[in-house]
Amino acid sequence: MMRNMNPDTSPVLEAVDLLKRVDGVDGPLTILQQISFAVDAGETIAIVGESGSGKSTLLGLLAGLDVPTSGGVRLRGNELFSLDEDGRAALRGESLGFVFQAFQLLPALTALENVMMPLELAARRDAAVVARRWLDRVGLTHRTGHYPKHLSGGEQQRVALARAFAVQPAVLLADEPTGNLDAVTGEQIADLMFDLNREAGTTLVLVTHDERLAARCGRVIRMAAGQLVSDSLRAVA
Template structure:
């Protein structure tokens, strides 16, 4: 299948013949079948498909959090699966930001501490002012000392966005970022995410089943039963 990366952008992420199989009760189960595509710097790419189509598995492989049965992923030209686990983790910390459907905030840390954590892991010497700036950017400067259990779902996802962008990632990976939110709050979070992504010039790979959210991306990759059905640039891209 033709790869529809915008030719005017430089390559930042590449999936190469990704195959993922797992053992099931009735034998080996194929989750992804020979998935290949490239993503250019600054692109916004939606990966869409029904439940069970392989979207989240693909995202885990792109992040190097899971290992393919065959094929590979290249992040900024580096083959993730030629690296050992520690080096993959180091590259994730340097190049990737994550936003999850379930927020994935650490409950024992305040909003400020949750945003500071990846900065500290990256060795930043000034994590507190940086984290404060990003929490202010997402409208939570008045909630920095609150723990996740005292924040609404929308506020928790705002903290997650601040945490993801604070490390200035090359690529933001978002897995159903509005899936646990009501429609109005989800729209606010989507607006904020796209605004921040545009301001930062980050590459966005968004997994979603929401066609309206996917339509806001410049490109849509469709999966079904682990296969890549289409890879289409938006008309305005």
């Protein structure tokens, strides 16, 4: 199922006949079956489904963090799997931001250093200035020198959001970004993520089992048993 809402603009991200199989005890196990869809710049998309439906595997393939059995992914017109691992890493660094359920902050680095890291990898001389600006934007001006173990879950996810947006990604990939947070904190983080995404004009691809979170996106892709079963637009206020 392919969708291009603006025929004059190439998709920023595209999955083409993605198939993923792994070796199981009783033989090959199919995780994803011929998944195809296109994402236009500026879209907000939720990928939903029950546990085991393949949605996190799909997100890993879209990021080039995993390799499909067959099929491809195009990111800003570049075929990810025609590149070697270093090439995929370079393209990720230029084009993608990530927010994970488990935060994925480096424990030996302060909040400021965690946000600076992708900027420094991109050889940005203003890494510290940009990182401080984003930590201020997520309300953590007073926590820049703190290590992850001294931050609450909500604060760690705010650092992760600052790190993701600091590189000005074309696409933000978020995997259950509120999954490790209580309901109130999760709602605050969701509000912040959507606010930042709107301000930055980023394309958001969000994996979630939370239907309320999915309802905040303009498009919902639903998966079951490794297959794409529906792809629908939503009216978002």
